[in-house]
Amino acid sequence: MRRPKHQVTSGEDLFVGIDLHKNRWHVTIRTVDLELFSASIPGTWESLQRILARYAGHQLQAVYEAGYFGFRLHDRLVAHGIPCLVTPPSLVPQEYGNRVKTDCRDSSKLAHLLAKGMLKRVWVPSEEELYHRQVIRRRRQLVRDRVRTQSRIKAELRFFGVHLEEPRGGPRSTARHCGASGLGTAGCRKALLVSWNSMNF
Numbered sequence: 001m002r003r004p005k006h007q008v009t010s011g012e013d014l015f016v017g018i019d020l021h022k023n024r025w026h027v028t029i030r031t032v033d034l035e036l037f038s039a040s041i042p043g044t045w046e047s048l049q050r051i052l053a054r055y056a057g058h059q060l061q062a063v064y065e066a067g068y069f070g071f072r073l074h075d076r077l078v079a080h081g082i083p084c085l086v087t088p089p090s091l092v093p094q095e096y097g098n099r100v101k102t103d104c105r106d107s108s109k110l111a112h113l114l115a116k117g118m119l120k121r122v123w124v125p126s127e128e129e130l131y132h133r134q135v136i137r138r139r140r141q142l143v144r145d146r147v148r149t150q151s152r153i154k155a156e157l158r159f160f161g162v163h164l165e166e167p168r169g170g171p172r173s174t175a176r177h178c179g180a181s182g183l184g185t186a187g188c189r190k191a192l193l194v195s196w197n198s199m200n201f
Contacts (some may be wrong), residue, residue, distance in 0.1 A: 016062040026103035028111040041152030063114040087119045
């Protein structure tokens with residue numbers, strides 16, 4: 001719901017609090033003492049840019065909480081000439097005894113705390129650093145997936161009485177051992193094949 005607009009002098013510093021969600025963002029714009037705008041908008045940069053363009057004669061500062069959406073919005077705001085602070089949610093000051101959380105209250109609180117200089121910031125990596133971090137993160141995920149898959153294969157083989165010797169040549173040796181003899185009867189081999197196919201590698 002939009003709130004009534006108030007007059008503000010030209011050139012006055014304005015503070016923008018943005019509460020991010022997948023489809024909608026709630027935006028609050030205020031001075032140090034007065035809230036000027038509060039509304040839910042579509043969760044796109046273009047929608048936010050149209051709102052900010054209304055205050056082109058002012059020095060804007062923005063804030064949103066670090067999390068799922070990463071730093072793309074930060075980069076776009078900075079490229080647009082608007083300083084942006086990405087704050088860790090765990091370090092946002094909380095009002096004692098008030099546990100009510102809504103998008104409107106969250107964005108309003110962020111704008112208010114930004115105006116008062118009460119927010120901490122997280123380190124925002126450069127684009128190159130962000131790509132490097134993503135490569136490392138993805139490699140760790142793939143290594144964990146490989147170890148998990150190897151463990152599942154070994155567990156299935158043990159269940160059917162197949163003993164695997166510890167490989168000496170790494171994962172490729174493990175793959176060769178998985179085809180080892182000693183699978184028992186034809187019925188056992190068939191059951192193992194059905195179980196193997198159900199893993200959906």
